[in-house]
Amino acid sequence: MHVRTAIAALGLAAALGVGAAACGGSDSSPSPEPAPSVAEPTPTEAPAAEPTESEPAPAESAATDDAATDDAGATEPGAADATGAGAKVSANDGSAGEIQAALEAAGVPNAGKWTREVMEYRRYPADDPELGKLRKELLKYDPSDEVLATILSVLEP
Amino acid sequence: MRGEEGVVVLLRRGVLALAALGVAGVAVELALLRHWNGVVQVIPWLGLGAAAVAVALVAVRPTPARLRLARLIALGVLGVAAFGVLEHVLGNHDAGPLDAEHGEGWESLSQATRWWYAITETVGPSPTFAPAALAQIVLLVLLATVRHPALGRVGGRPRAAVEAARG
Numbered sequence: 280m281h282v283r284t285a286i287a288a289l290g291l292a293a294a295l296g297v298g299a300a301a302c303g304g305s306d307s308s309p310s311p312e313p314a315p316s317v318a319e320p321t322p323t324e325a326p327a328a329e330p331t332e333s334e335p336a337p338a339e340s341a342a343t344d345d346a347a348t349d350d351a352g353a354t355e356p357g358a359a360d361a362t363g364a365g366a367k368v369s370a371n372d373g374s375a376g377e378i379q380a381a382l383e384a385a386g387v388p389n390a391g392k393w394t395r396e397v398m399e400y401r402r403y404p405a406d407d408p409e410l411g412k413l414r415k416e417l418l419k420y421d422p423s424d425e426v427l428a429t430i431l432s433v434l435e436p
Numbered sequence: 437m438r439g440e441e442g443v444v445v446l447l448r449r450g451v452l453a454l455a456a457l458g459v460a461g462v463a464v465e466l467a468l469l470r471h472w473n474g475v476v477q478v479i480p481w482l483g484l485g486a487a488a489v490a491v492a493l494v495a496v497r498p499t500p501a502r503l504r505l506a507r508l509i510a511l512g513v514l515g516v517a518a519f520g521v522l523e524h525v526l527g528n529h530d531a532g533p534l535d536a537e538h539g540e541g542w543e544s545l546s547q548a549t550r551w552w553y554a555i556t557e558t559v560g561p562s563p564t565f566a567p568a569a570l571a572q573i574v575l576l577v578l579l580a581t582v583r584h585p586a587l588g589r590v591g592g593r594p595r596a597a598v599e600a601a602r603g
Contacts (some may be wrong), residue, residue: 388540389533396534399473419561423536 367435370413371402381433393430396420405436448580452495455576459488462569476523483516483570490577498586507581510574517574520567525551528560535559 368381375394382390400416410431417427462484471477486509493506532550533542538559542550553559581587 392531392534420531420534421536421559422534422539426534426536 367433369436370397370410370434371405371436373434378434382430385429385433387426387429393417393426397430397434403436407436410434410436448584449495451576451580452491455487455491455573455580456495458569458573458576459484459491462573465566465569479516480520480567480570483513483520486516487513487570487573487577490574494577494580494584498584500587503581503584503587506577510577513574514571517567517569517571520570521565524560524562524564524567525554527562528557528564529554531560 368377370378373381375398378397379390379394382393387393396417397413400413403410403412413434414427414431417430422430462480466480466484471480490506490509490513493502493509529550532553533539535542535558538545538553545553555564557564
């Protein structure tokens with residue numbers, strides 16, 4: 280997301296710069312060619328925005344699940360709790376690492392990307408234990424019912 | 437005011453009114469979407485504000501300097517609109533793996549297919565061409581400045597040059 284922000288700032292600055300350069304005070308209608316100025320966020324940059332992305336395959340989740348259960352209380356308390364005695368990670372206050380670990384432990388594919396979305400739409404109403412706001416936001420990504428239910432099952436406001 | 441000249445004035449004002457209406461409409465739409473999650477989502481608000489300033493510069497006491505500034509701003513906003521479209525496509529592409537239908541086989545799709553799905557909103561949450569509404573607004577602004585009388589030009593040439601040629 281930081282890369283995105285930097286790209287956005289760069290694109291905005293470049294766009295304004297092109298505008299300044301292109302406007303020479305002539306009366307003729309300007310020929311807007313701003314596209315090159317904003318073409319810098321190349322497709323190859325987008326994936327780089329998630330260097331920490333880990334996308335466990337569902338097959339991994341079973342093993343991770345066992346490990347999380349075995350290592351309860353170790354380095355990832357969020358994950359342990361989420362798969363333990365029903366304790367959940369706070370979608371409002373949990374760190375990205377905690378949320379991602381909980382999602383990974385629950386076998387959610389693309390846990391890193393989902394974590395980013397959970398973080399992006401904070402904060403969630405404390406009086407909504409069903410996380411309706413989060414559900415609404417995540418539905419925009421057209422996830423499977425199973426993935427959505429799993430994500431919501433390991434989180435709480 | 438003679439007939440044809442009056443029509444030109446009417447059309448110029450109409451174009452500016454449509455631009456102003458566009459500013460209001462996009463503002464409402466962005467507000468309804470709560471389009472303010474993070475810095476990137478604030479950019480269209482800045483673009484919209486700039487577009488509103490450009491409209492005002494052309495509509496209220498236009499001078500050559502104000503019209504040139506409006507054009508400058510309009511070109512900048514065009515860049516913002518282009519960036520917005522690009523950002524939406526990138527966001528959709530990035531969200532491809534999350535899609536229930538296409539996510540599982542996302543990596544096996546060709547690059548062209550992935551980008552096509554992103555552009556056509558088959559995957560991802562972002563309306564690809566919605567930011568182009570900003571472009572439409574400032575194109576109207578640019579149109580309203582063409583051969584504007586405040587620029588002191590006749591037929592695209594400086595009025596002084598035209599009058600000198602007439603003797």
